[in-house]
Amino acid sequence: MASGDDLFLDVPGTVYLVDASRTLNDAAHAGNQDILLIPQPSASLADPLLWSLFLISAYACVFSFGENNWGASWTLISEDTGVSLTNMNGGSALNYLLLGFFNIIWIPTAMKLGRKIVYILSLVILLGGSVWGGFYHGTAQYYIMLAIQGIGTAAYQALIQLTVHHHTS
Structure with a gap:
């Protein structure tokens, strides 16, 4: 080439x-x-590049915390919602599948429309799935809720690298 x-x-x-x-x-x-x-980094605490790095780090922490830390409470969740542990495991697999797969959509969207809109959309989608997570009951709703959360969470798996690459290029 x-x-x-x-x-x-x-x-x-x-x-x-x-x-x-x-x-x-x-x-x-x-x-x-x-x-x-371009733009030039500066030593100022008000530098937008510094703030964007902070926001990206917070975004990654929130998404990874929510994605990885609720497995310890599965037995209580299973009892409260009527979803068996086997189905919870299957729903989690669906979540991880979409978490990886949906970047086929998020990354080209970020390249075409911009990273900011994908950050916002993914946050809104994850927020919707997370709120639903407090109210779902039954296996079907559990699977749909985790599918929505997988779609929302997917962006953090690759979009952060695009953003950091852009700021350090």
């Missing part, structure tokens, strides 16, 4: 300015003397 074709593989919105003549201010460069980062 020719080096000119590499530009088509970058994340939309990524900007590389190559200062081959080295005429730009050295302060604008980030370690590498040939690549100028």
